[in-house]
Amino acid sequence: MRSWPASEVPSLPDAGLPAGADRALRLYDTGTGALRATRPGETARMYVCGITPYDATHLGHANTYLAFDLVNRVWRDLGHRVHYVQNATDVDDPLLERARQTGVDWQALAEREIELFRADMAALRVLPPDQYVGAVEAIPLIVEMIEKLRAKDATYEVDGDLYFPVSADPGFGSVSRLTRAEMAPLFAERGGDPDRPGKRDPLDALLWMARRPDEPGWDSPFGEGRPGWHVECSAISVRYLGMEIDVEGGGSDLAFPHHEMGASHAQVATGEHPHAHAYVHAGMVGLGGEKMSKSRGNLVFVSRLREAGTDPMAIRLALLAHHYRADWEWTDPQLDAAAARLARWRAAVARPAAPPAGPVAGAVRDALTADLDAPAALAAIDAWAAAEGADGEAPAQVAALADALLGVAL
Structure with missing residues (x-):
């Protein structure tokens, strides 16, 4: 599956950093409940779970992918090559249900929404993954992992379907750090089937579903059918990135069961541990007092904002105004404030001279390496834009800084 075009990332001078500074990116790891320094080798490896392609791209999606775009940009600034992989779940129950409801072929629906997602990501200047992999094209990899x-x-097996027993992984539960009592309602809410008769454990995860009438299916050693959700990401991430990847990421609603199950699948299948050194999760965006979600229908779409004439950089700034781990609620005045900020920044970098760029570069780098504190980074550029100075090179340098580290084209 093709990705989307990449915007060029300017190289920045090593400004505003004391000699010998520890330049590691620190991120909050859900698995330990603490900030930890990422320590990639020459190549940093990141897997981020992609969309199920219907109702794309809402601001909850965009908020998540901007967070990991910052990870990508900070690692690059620290001198790492980044190997980034993302999937698209282009066959699954929610997609098939939406196709039936709307009378649209499920493949056509997936293709349309993925193309919309690509366009939105490109407009928001999210750096594309090196491999963008659909579940359908990954079925041979998934079958291999299940084998x-x-x-x-x-x-x-339960009535022709194949399940993974969570008891097979002694470390099950270490990603989300939830008790079984906490897991049970989330498993049911987020696509699990805890009450199915014949399962050994209510939390056991579906690996392969035997073909149902009027649903797609593929041949496999387990019979004709299609893969479960969690094993999809396990198979793709292991194939392209291996084990002990630096970061696996997604929205906070993926910590359990998706990332928990995926880690167990990968660790048991390979016999290696851990699947990822850090599990990083973005917060939820709300609208009208509830989480923005497809099931509730309370969605604000990037494409519709763009169609209404909103500058994608204003959308990006509106999202970056919130810390990536925070849960927050979208309101229209936030977009107005972001557009005003964008105008101030563009006016500032158009000046013939401004304060030196070194201090603001250091402040932005310090903020972003400290668990992606984008609001602090924005405030540092705000302060620079409001000040007077005589450095004729600074405006272009700060424009490059905003582009390279925040993805904001001025």
């Missing part, structure tokens, strides 16, 4: 699990006696 590895089956060889380790980590599968069992």
Whole structure:
């Protein structure tokens, strides 16, 4: 599956950093409940779970992918090459249900929404993944992973469907740090089937679903059918990035069951641990007092804002005004404030001279390496834009800074 075009990332001078400074990116790891420094090798490896392609791209999606775009940009600024992989779940129950409701072919629906997602990501200047992989094209990889699990006696059958027993992974629960009592309602709410008769454990995860009438299916050693959700990301991430990746990311609603199950699948199948050194999660965006979600229908779409004439950089600034881990609620005045900020920044970088860029570069870098504190980074550029100075090179340098680290074209 093709990705979207990349915007060029300017190279920045090493300004505003004391000699010998620890330039590691620190991120909050859900698995430990603490900030930890990321320590990639020459290449930093990141997997971010992609969309199920219907109702794309709402601001909750955009908020998540902007967070990991910052990770990508900060690592690059620290001198790492970044190997970034993202999936698209282009066959799954919610997609098939929406296709039936609307009378649209499920493949046509997926293709349309993925193309819309690509256009929105490009407009927001989100750096594209090196591999953008659909679930359908990954079915051979998924089958291979399930076969590895089956060889380790980590599968069992219920009425033709294949399940993964969570008891196969002694570390199950270490990603989300939830108790079983906390897991149970979330599993049911987020696509699980805890009450299905015949399961050994209510939390056991579906690996392969036997083909249902009027639904797509693919041949496999387990019979004709289609993959479960969690194993999709396990198979794709292991194939393209291997084990012990630096970051696996997504929205906070993916910590359990999706990332928990995916880690277990990968660890049991490969016999290696951990699947990822850090599990990083973005907060939820709300509208009208509730989480912005497809099921509630309370969505604000990037494409519709763009169609109404909103500058994508204003949308980006409106999202970056919130810390990526925060849960927050979208309101129209936030977009107005972001547009005003964008105008102030563009006026500032158009001046013939301004305060030196070194101090603001240091402040932005310090903010972003400290768990992606984008609001502090924006405030640093705000302060620079409001001040007077005589450095004729500074405006262009700060424009490059905003572009390279915040993805904002001025």
